[in-house]
Structures are given as structure tokens and as C-alpha cells.
Amino acid sequence: MSDLKQTDIEKIAHLARLALDTNDIPVYAQNLTDILHLVEQMSVVDTANIEPLAHPLPMSQRLRPDVVTANDEHALFQGIAPQVEGGLYLVPKVIE
Numbered sequence: 001m002s003d004l005k006q007t008d009i010e011k012i013a014h015l016a017r018l019a020l021d022t023n024d025i026p027v028y029a030q031n032l033t034d035i036l037h038l039v040e041q042m043s044v045v046d047t048a049n050i051e052p053l054a055h056p057l058p059m060s061q062r063l064r065p066d067v068v069t070a071n072d073e074h075a076l077f078q079g080i081a082p083q084v085e086g087g088l089y090l091v092p093k094v095i096e
Contacts, residue, residue, distance in 0.1 A: 004029045004036075 011056050013020045020028065074087075083090035 003033045 006025050006029065009020070009025050009032070012032070013028075078084050078087065078089075079090050
């Protein structure tokens with residue numbers, strides 16, 4: 001892969017809607033070129049026989065027991081509601 005030129009960096013900055021200082025363009029060009037070279041090196045690696053991982057470490061997640069901890073206060077809240085019908089709250093129509 002060839003190095004990025006100033007026009008390439010300006011086009012990338014325009015597409016990303018970034019304002020760049022002209023003096024900083026050579027630094028951005030070098031950094032982006034280095035990143036693209038690294039990606040090019042990584043794409044050469046043979047990964048045909050490597051199984052994809054869900055997580056990089058062989059750990060299982062600790063889970064807490066699924067236990068109900070809250071009291072059922074449905075009847076209490078329904079009792080203080082202005083209008084209830086069939087276990088549902090009735091509210092005024094707001095969209096015509």
C-alpha cells in the first residue's frame with residue numbers, strides 16, 4: 001500500500017466533516033498510513049482454522065439466583081389510580 005497524500009487526507013477530512021489545520025496534515029497522513037499498513041499485515045494472517053471466540057477469556061459469568069425480591073403492590077397502586085378497568089389504568093385520549 002502506498003502512503004497517503006495530502007489530497008487523500010483532505011478528502012477524508014471533508015467526508016468526516018472535520019476541519020484540519022494545513023500544518024497537521026503530514027502527521028495525519030503518516031498516522032493513517034501506519035494504521036493501513038497494520039491492517040494490511042493483519043489481513044495476511046491465515047485464520048482459516050481458528051474458531052471465533054465469544055470472549056477472549058475462558059470464563060463463565062457469575063449469575064445471581066433469580067429470586068423475586070419486590071412485593072406485589074399492584075392492588076395498592078390500582079387502588080389510588082383515578083380510573084381503572086380490568087386491571088388497566090384508564091387515561092384521557094390525547095391523540096385524535
